[in-house]
Amino acid sequence: DAKTTQPPSMDCAEGRAANLPCNHSTISGNEYVYWYRQIHSQGPQYIIHGLKNNETNEMASLIITEDRKSSTLILPHATLRDTAVYYCIVAGDSNSGYALNFGKGTSLLVTP
């Protein structure tokens, strides 16, 4: 069972910010929000994760709402190489098991 809901697809113009939303209304107190992406025919790549504070690294920013029921991944200046499927994953609780539930993610297309 997917614990997150993401739009199936989004478009973004090159050079603009890409904002990818994720709903996780059943997240528990000790679960983290993780984001991975998968470029076609490659292995998934870790992007960022957070618990309740906003996080930023060299790849992206993660904004988590105060009630933790949703989050947004921000790619500040999207490039063509950012075209990929982006997965929002909730994990960290002992009941989560040892697999990452990738679901179907959001297919982001960055256009010239």
Add this chain to the structure above:
Amino acid sequence: DGGITQSPKYLFRKEGQNVTLSCEQNLNHDAMYWYRQDPGQGLRLIYYSQIVNDFQKGDIAEGYSVSREKKESFPLTVTSAQKNPTAFYLCASSPRLAEETQYFGPGTRLLVL
């Protein structure tokens, strides 16, 4: 460079044949995982290993076998008992089991002839 390597990139299997997919990591991670991905779908866990000489079945282990004789290696054998083996196979590792930041290899695409 540290990372995970998988070989081959493409693999063809004849009906009734066993094939072995290689996965090697030099990240000094204790935990390793095998996933299967079908077109348009997410990843499903086949087997995982917490430490050398230990491994456990995941959600779809039937028709697969693994070994973990060395820390850096976790090969997956797709046996003839796996009736629908055509898929994209991904190997991953993490510092410890249930460490959710997993690092993935480039994948092996298996096709049945």
